[in-house]
Amino acid sequence: MSRQAIARRIRKMIEDGELEESGRSRFRKLALKTTERRVWNLTLQGLDETIAWRETVAPAVSDLPENVRAIWMTGFTEMVNNAIDHSGGASVDLVFARTAIDASLSIKDNGEGIFRRIQRLAGYYDPREALLDLAKGKFTTDPERHSGEGIFFTSRAFDKFYILSGDLFFTHHHDADWLLDHDHGAVSGTLVHLNLLNDTERTMRAVYAEFSDPNSLDFSKTVVPVRLARHEGEKLVSRSQAKRLVARFEMFRTVYLDFTGVAEIGQAFADEVFRVFAAAHPEVSLTVVNAVSDVQDMIVRATAPRE
Template sequence: MIGVRKRGEAIRQFILENVEEHPSDIVGITTSQFQISRQAVNKHIKLLVEQKALVVKGATRSRRYSLHPLIEWTNSYRLEKTLEEDLVWQHDISNLLKELPDNVRDIWHYGFTEMLNNAIDHSSGSNVSIHVKKTASTTNIKIIDNGEGIFKKIQRELGLSDERHSVLELSKGKLTTDPNHHSGEGIFFSSRMFDRFSISAGSTYFSHEFGKTEDWIIEHKENQTGTTVIMFLSNNSSRTSKSVFDSFTSHDDYGFTKTIVPVHLAQYGDDQLISRSQAKRLLVRIEKFKKVIFDFDEVETIGQAFADEIFRVFQLQYKDIELVAINTQKQVQQMISRALSHE
């Protein structure tokens, strides 16, 4: 009887840990994992619904499950100079997350205060709203301001020709429109600490998932006002903020010295990366780092001029910077090798 009870607990724990990734097919996933019938899985789900651990929506064929929120909290603030992100954390947010492990709370403290500070200092908006949703498994925080929009602001301040160039610059790190007051590290490190991190503004959506070197960008049809930041993290994550910082610093000076550049962000639509101007766009501010990893995932081909500008011309100018190419397909590697052979 004890064995049956433990198996039931294992099945229900599996459902809770996987339902957010599989809201519409969690029954099938669980059936396959434990080699039990759909009827048996549905009994466990019914119990979790009765215990208010799960929420169910929709009819039989369109039924979707989600974790029942333990906390749902929303508040709005005037974006005034008197608003301080750390006081909002102390007075409003910290208490909502008090039962989380210390390492998880540390990540939330860093990410929340950095993103709220960006809204206060850079959005040029009048209002910011904060939404916290905590379940038994995960926590999700949204910060939404009604300002200019982060990508448009970066485009304007840096004189970029396209909002999408702003995403490429954000993905490198060390980007700030106010260097006297900001290091430009907040968004970069926040995006690397959380399980999922996204920013949407205007018609552009930027996202990063932990464990993946690449960032990705989507264009929306609708033009959204302001900026929305969404941070998502498991309540039981073993990750620490220190481990993320350490992975992008050199231990001799503990500076932010390494970056990973998702090369595919430099190409739009069906464009191929062939020109020196495209390469120069990718190389903007790269001289600020000691090691640069160019991730060619999703890039099928590059031109000779593009490869030459990065791996020969730039490298000759900055010999102390280590350039590394990863996830290169055959044609891409051939072009890089050709550029290196002319050093």
């Protein structure tokens, strides 16, 4: 597209109210204009997430394609149900905003906070250990009523997804990795933010299929960011770190170990994952992705035949 065509398109979007501008001349800034904004406060006791969906966000996305509405309904009901069943809070605030190209929803409860809750119930030393569990999927503090799949699939259905609770920020952008950020201010309760393009071609069926066995359709694959197994400033060298990483891997048939951001691993760590766990669970396929040469060399060393 030529610069002239881009300029014409920008002018048209400004005239149609899709873009708003601020500043003057070369300091002018353009931003997508919020065309719709709605806010709700809901009492959690006795709340039905499906009825809440019908009475709040559903009308605001009713003109969008069916696949987009399905993603919004899934994300809304999964995250609001989590607040109902797990937060321990009294209410939840919903903030929905829409522009010409996308829509976003923030869901904030006033409960204990997701990472602190997982730390308390799982007996973890640090709430950061909860991030690794959420990234794997199939983790729940209430297995009688929940499968532990809601956050995993919701995070992969939306273009942008993040959870902010306490001083921990956990995010997943579609086609990008999980990240951990310490720079956000502490937030009480749990805030979940969802963002989706209005014309996305993604479907919930495709999201489920990506991580499912084609024969049984069960949730059998996962992608695990290995760097979440370490605390800030640490290197991945110990067997205890490796055991935290591989915990619950036996619930999957295929595990992709994403080594993005990991420059090296220790012998004991590699041995525990690629020899000890692999030997104990031959039914689980471990696939390494995005590993630098130093990491690959240590994995080869751990899996080499012993004389």
